[in-house]
Amino acid sequence: MPDGGPAGRGGRLWDGLRGYGLIVAMWIRATMTYRTSFLLATVGNAAITLLDFVGIYLMFAHVDALGGFTLPEIALLYGSCSASLGLADLVLGNTHRVGARIRDGSLDTMLVRPVPVLAQVAADRFALRRLGRTVQGLGVLGWAVVALDVDWTLGKALLVPVMVLAGAGIFGAVLVAGAAFQFLAGDAAEVQNSFTYGGCTMLQYPPTVFAKDLVRGVTFIVPLAFVNWVPALHVLGRPDPLGLPGWAAYLSPLVALVVFLPASLAWRAGVRSYRSTGS
């Protein structure tokens, strides 16, 4: 497929963002038809994710520390990872529907529209209610920042928002890779839940809780550790369990960029290999 339009690659990116914005606006209008249901769903989305933290809170009714970490320290991990996943899920979460679209053949219609397929798939049935997770994650993160006994330097203070945004980028890459995997595996959308929701469940707890090999796996193979573990340990002034150097804490944005490369290549390969089911 030629890179569309006289404006070349830049124009294509613009087309994608514009198309994405238009489809998103349409779905938001559609959602607002059932306003009560939307409010219930948004509050429910925040509540469902906050429950994980309530679970941790209940655990701390019985213990003072988990894996050597206090409740505010775990709240920092929990809040940052929840906010990151919430953002990624809001922007790119519905790419998981690509499997259903391949099965019922409706991906065909997307291929002929003058908007990049990824933008269309990501905006498909855009669910504004997912803001719920981000909002509650930021709430817990805010509480953690206040409650923590940390010697805040400028670098550490900046690292917190950078960690949330870069984390969203890493989760976003996982979502795109997961969507690409569906061209290959069909209705295996749930596999990516292991890496997104499962990953976030893991990252809520300190790395000291898990087996060393598991920590190595999410650092070097699927680099989820850079979503929050590596930067947050630096903020908390705790040693990295794998002995990574201090400056590694600032690598998250770079890691997000690096993992987007294979993810987007996989997506392009997936779209190119797509054979319509016909009708």
Added chain:
Amino acid sequence: MRQGARLYAAVAAGGFRRYATYATATAAGVFTNTVFGFIVAYTYIALWDERPGLGGYDQAQALTFVWVSQSLLAAAALIGGGFQEEFQERVRTGDIAVDLYRPVDLQGWWLAADLGRAAFQLLGRGVLPLVAGALVFPLALPTDVTRWSLFLVSVFLGLVVSFAIRYLLGLAAFWLMDGAGINMMATVVMIFFSGVLLPLTVFPGELGAVVRVLPWAAVLQTPLDVLLGTHEGAGTALPALGFQAGWALLLLGVGRLAQAAATRKVVVQGG
């Protein structure tokens, strides 16, 4: 009577076969349940290292709780899924009129279909994660047949209670039209009050006493207590099973009343 039983068996078999067609989805589900099992198991090890005997469980029992929960997750529709979305869609589009026209009870039909689905997911998505967990972690699985039989009876009753709760959600569509919001809230409640989040015996004080008598406890906490033998003493597991059966009958009864009210609302438009 016998014809009725045959019909419901056929509906249940249909529900089973329908989910059995999704082989890759099932494999993906097994993978996900196993990954989550590992993550939660490590956090429970950290917790029970700090507080041995928490909630009346030793560490092996706590780990068993984790892995059996993962095995029951899909079958009991603990974090969503199941039939109610489809039911609500049929209400929204008006297809429900066709279901009402059938010479078979609406609640019975959906119960049979949902039990068929659950039976498949118990086998397809339940066994492998538990085996994986048992290979890696020391679990406190019982070795006598009686205990496992009681557990299966308890699981069955838990599935019926889960269905009865979700049937009420399905019927809510007659009044709300769109079910997304209420389904989300119901999932929140199910995760918190069934024991998915934490065993209900770990919930502190008054809160713990309350959550253990609510119907959601009958879906997951009770089957696990029957399996782990923490209900021993006063006549084996009978009180636990009675607790589940009581909630099942009560909620199915409420479902029948709501169903009668809902079907009075149906207006069939000709075409």
